[in-house]
Amino acid sequence: MTDHSPSELAPDDAALIARWRGGDERAATALVERHAQAIARFVASLGERDEVEEVVQDTFVRAFGSLDSFRGESSFRTWLLTIARNLLRDRQRGRKRTRLHVAIQDDDLVSASDALEGTVAMETEQRLRAAVETLSPMQRSIFTLRVTEGLSYKEIAVAVGSTEGAARVHYHNAMRIIREKIDE
Amino acid sequence: MSECTNGALRDLLPELVNGRLDAEMRQRVEAHVAACGECADELALLRSLRPALMREPVIDAQRIAAAVRAQTAGGGSRAPARAGNAARWKVAIAAAALLAAGALGYAAKVHRGSGTPDVAIAQPASAPIAVPPASAPLHATEHQVAVAPPRIATRAASAPTALASAGVPENVSDLSDEQVRALTASLDDLSAIPDAEPSAGIDPLGASIDDASAGGR
Numbered sequence: 001m002t003d004h005s006p007s008e009l010a011p012d013d014a015a016l017i018a019r020w021r022g023g024d025e026r027a028a029t030a031l032v033e034r035h036a037q038a039i040a041r042f043v044a045s046l047g048e049r050d051e052v053e054e055v056v057q058d059t060f061v062r063a064f065g066s067l068d069s070f071r072g073e074s075s076f077r078t079w080l081l082t083i084a085r086n087l088l089r090d091r092q093r094g095r096k097r098t099r100l101h102v103a104i105q106d107d108d109l110v111s112a113s114d115a116l117e118g119t120v121a122m123e124t125e126q127r128l129r130a131a132v133e134t135l136s137p138m139q140r141s142i143f144t145l146r147v148t149e150g151l152s153y154k155e156i157a158v159a160v161g162s163t164e165g166a167a168r169v170h171y172h173n174a175m176r177i178i179r180e181k182i183d184e
Numbered sequence: 185m186s187e188c189t190n191g192a193l194r195d196l197l198p199e200l201v202n203g204r205l206d207a208e209m210r211q212r213v214e215a216h217v218a219a220c221g222e223c224a225d226e227l228a229l230l231r232s233l234r235p236a237l238m239r240e241p242v243i244d245a246q247r248i249a250a251a252v253r254a255q256t257a258g259g260g261s262r263a264p265a266r267a268g269n270a271a272r273w274k275v276a277i278a279a280a281a282l283l284a285a286g287a288l289g290y291a292a293k294v295h296r297g298s299g300t301p302d303v304a305i306a307q308p309a310s311a312p313i314a315v316p317p318a319s320a321p322l323h324a325t326e327h328q329v330a331v332a333p334p335r336i337a338t339r340a341a342s343a344p345t346a347l348a349s350a351g352v353p354e355n356v357s358d359l360s361d362e363q364v365r366a367l368t369a370s371l372d373d374l375s376a377i378p379d380a381e382p383s384a385g386i387d388p389l390g391a392s393i394d395d396a397s398a399g400g401r
Contacts, residue, residue: 025253032249044241052241053248060252125236132237147230148237150202168195179229 013076032060035077039084045144046088047137059084074158081159131181135174142167143174188222201230
């Protein structure tokens, strides 16, 4: 059905990991550049705003420091997502405050001048993003992984610490909510 | 608009948008979309949403790569070894043993006062509790704590004396600052890294999402 099984490690990732294990630091750079943006999107979808880069960086540092435990049973990206989620949870616990549901900030909204200067496409994009922001953190993270990465429910379940069934329900609820928001 | 009657194909729309379908499946989904207004609308929405979501957040991947390189200098061949399960268990056991030692010390003091032996911990000679001395600082990922779980005995023994001779304070409060810092650092190190790739539905930190919670907002 799909081009690649979630249980298989993409050949390029496997080769880069092997090179890094052999001491090639450039392989680490390539892995970071390949996956950093996806990890950042996931981190942001979980409500982190101010320290996305720091969380992404910590994720890779932790990952490279524990590559011995990575057996390639899930994709490298899914494994990174799992580490990022755990790191984020630890940070949020440390702050002793919940930042999971981030209110839409002023600069996320279309200002009058933006609307005048922007194109219709930009306005549409802002509306879409605003609709996504109304989702719960779990709905938003699952929806983002599904739409931007095309991850299967099984991969998403691993990444967010849930089940395939729950991931499916969250995705469809998210889609319903977004359609309702856009139709308003 | 007619409602979609093929949920399985509709469920593949995100894969279609992300180019994750093989040729045969892609044709099947596209044929379905051509005949299903609801899926056509959803596909259009997904194609609008994806670029909008892809653009944020803006990060500097090269800067992150440089920072990661700096922190993992030397590559995989010299990368810091992970503590691993064995070390984690050792730390957990060490914590339990120290707590038990503290309780034992308290019990011993009470016992000295009452003269009635109740419970004591008999430490096997072959597996002594050994906490690194303060002069040997620990790294968070290089735990040198070697312990064996204490056993409960039914009669009083010279356990406090035995523990003291093994270098373990009778009370947790008697630990040196360095020992407390080492233990705390060890416990802090237990977070974030999954032992391995987790199975679907199993939260490595034990906080799985209940299916029942997925029923909408």
